[in-house]
Amino acid sequence: MEKILIAFLIGGLICLLGQLLMDLTPMSLTPGHILVGFVTGGAILSALGIYGPLVDLAGAGATVPLSGFGHALAQGAISAVEKEGLLGAFAGGLEATAVGIAAAVIFGYTMAVIFNPKG
Template structure:
């Protein structure tokens, strides 16, 4: 049960630290929203180049959980869809592959907003 957790901890930690350094050393304008967008886009391109899979092989959840892993899902989705469906796959692959994460998050958002009130 515990195999690979050291790698996950270190790689996951480092990916987060890079963002923290980025926030601290750039002007105030970099907000969490910018960071999330930056990670997804970067993850997509890195994965598109085929460089993200080795990281996942090494670090498991340490590479899939950060939002760059979300980008990886998008990229792999589109690549597979292009293989199967050709041109049409360019437009269906990304979102289809990422649909589970997005759908669950949106669903949880609505459910939580109906159950809980923000505490401040």
């Protein structure tokens, strides 16, 4: 139960940061900018060795937000560089996140077919 509470609090704080950025920054900072910032921030914190311990502490509370996607990309690239050399930096991140990306595409397409979106 304690692990669930920690995951909820850490994930909630990450989401709160995103909401505050959307509410308190000028209109020139769009949600797209914030999304890219979270992915980039997760990758940078992962490369610095900061995001890994956060994932160990919070579990899904740190991996589900977009910063967790950046962490997965960075860890995949780092792992592939260790195994394959410099060329691994280009493919490692995609290999590490391929299942999640494929699931998002498949589920998104399925929902679009079922619910017939307008727009």
